[in-house]
Amino acid sequence: MTCAGRERKQDDGLWVEQVGDGPVVATAIHAGHEVRRDLLPLLAIDEPIRAREEDPYTDALIKVVPSWIAFRRSRFEVDLNRPREEAVYLAPEMAWGLQVWKKPLGETKIQRSLQEYDKFYEELYRLLKKIEKPYNCFVVFDLHSYNYRRRGPHAPPGDPKENPDVNVGTGSLDRKRWEPVVRRFIEDLRNYDFLGHHLDVRENVKFKGRQLAWWIHEKFPQSSCVLAIEFKKFFMDEWTGVADIDQVVKIRKALHATLPGILEELQNIPQCGSRADD
Numbered sequence: 001m002t003c004a005g006r007e008r009k010q011d012d013g014l015w016v017e018q019v020g021d022g023p024v025v026a027t028a029i030h031a032g033h034e035v036r037r038d039l040l041p042l043l044a045i046d047e048p049i050r051a052r053e054e055d056p057y058t059d060a061l062i063k064v065v066p067s068w069i070a071f072r073r074s075r076f077e078v079d080l081n082r083p084r085e086e087a088v089y090l091a092p093e094m095a096w097g098l099q100v101w102k103k104p105l106g107e108t109k110i111q112r113s114l115q116e117y118d119k120f121y122e123e124l125y126r127l128l129k130k131i132e133k134p135y136n137c138f139v140v141f142d143l144h145s146y147n148y149r150r151r152g153p154h155a156p157p158g159d160p161k162e163n164p165d166v167n168v169g170t171g172s173l174d175r176k177r178w179e180p181v182v183r184r185f186i187e188d189l190r191n192y193d194f195l196g197h198h199l200d201v202r203e204n205v206k207f208k209g210r211q212l213a214w215w216i217h218e219k220f221p222q223s224s225c226v227l228a229i230e231f232k233k234f235f236m237d238e239w240t241g242v243a244d245i246d247q248v249v250k251i252r253k254a255l256h257a258t259l260p261g262i263l264e265e266l267q268n269i270p271q272c273g274s275r276a277d278d
Contacts, residue, residue, distance in 0.1 A: 013072055014116055019127060020066025023135035023272075024262060027124075027142050028070040029080040029212055031059035036077060039109065043076070044102045050076050051241050053096060057248050058143045061231075064255045065141065067131060071120060076100055078113040080120055081144075081210045087117050125219060132223050137272035139181060139262055140226040141255065142169075142212050145233050153239035164202040169228030171208025172217045178225040180268060184261040185227060192254040195247070199254065206230060222271065229255075 013034070033054055035043065043050075054075060062068040071080055076095070079087050088110050089095040131138045146167070148158040157163070166189060170182055182203070190201045209228030216224045235247035266272045 015069055015071050015120060015123065017069035017123070017127060018063075018067060019130055022066050022263075023131060023138040023266060024065045024067070024259060025128065025131055025138055025140050026062035026065050026068040027140060027212060028055065028058040028062045028068070029120075029142075030055035030075050030144055031057070031070050032072040033074050034072050034077075035074050036112075039077060039105075039113075042101050042103065042105065042109075044099045045076070048241070049098065050074055052147065052238060053098075055143070055145045056241060057236070057243055058145060058231075060248060061143050061252050061255065062141065064252050065259070067127070069124060069127060073116060078117050080117060081212050083211055084114060084117060088113050121215065124216075128216065128220060128224070132220060135272070137223045137225070137266060137269060138220075139266070140213075140216060140224065142209065142226050142228040144207075144228065144230045145236075146206060146230045147238045148232050148234075149238055153237070160200070162205065163232055164205050165199040165232050165234060166201040167206040167230040167232075168201065168203045169207045169209030169213065169230065170203055171228075172214045173209075173225065173227075174217070174221075177269065180265040181225050181262055182227070184265045185258050188258040188261045189254060192257050194254055195250055 031054065033047075033051060033056075035050075059070040062070060075081075076089060079089065082094075086094060088105070089098075089100045090105065090110075092099050128138065128140075146163075148163045149155065150158070168182070168186055170178075173182070175182070186201050186203065190198055192199065207228060207230050209226065213226040213228050216226050231251060235251060236243035
């Protein structure tokens, strides 16, 4: 499975995507940092705070596979990983205690953001149908990153026992059906030589996956296996946003190393063995 494909940008700039060969798709729904022009004057938080709660560099990681989609708008405009009724942060308790807006948003602005939400999920459905048709089944890398130094840049980091290097969320997955794929992915990622050590990869410790995973599993109950993959921001300074590019590249290589095992295990899943047109 090569990463060849034709990149396509959505007309009004909401996302960029590529469709290629193979039954593995990747998403980066929190990589975006852009905010609509009509909303910028209303933001009560500055750009560094926004960036700290976004998932930078995940839009580079998704390109490990031929088919991917990255949302370009900030989660502070509309959060694709929340249920639709919670997708616009209207109160601090929806956004890590942050007062996002200087004043309440009008209904027109809220509805415009929710239209973006709907457009993305319509496009995601089309993309996944394209992948499902020839392969019967598909795996989604739902890529994210998470903060573990919330007490401050010079304060002790979060307890490693509660903050694995990689959290694999499988909360909405049919675990019995997809057990071989999940197990193989975790094993191969753990066994990868990551700059002289091995990553701490665990399942459902910090996160179990949210709206994107729920939605895909609901729409494609027999054919989809979504792995909500959260990388701890060990590869960057979460307070400045500066990344160690060598580590970002290595993460991408580590993900790439899991693909042969995933493809092998898919062969043994009922109805997933080969291309539908073989």
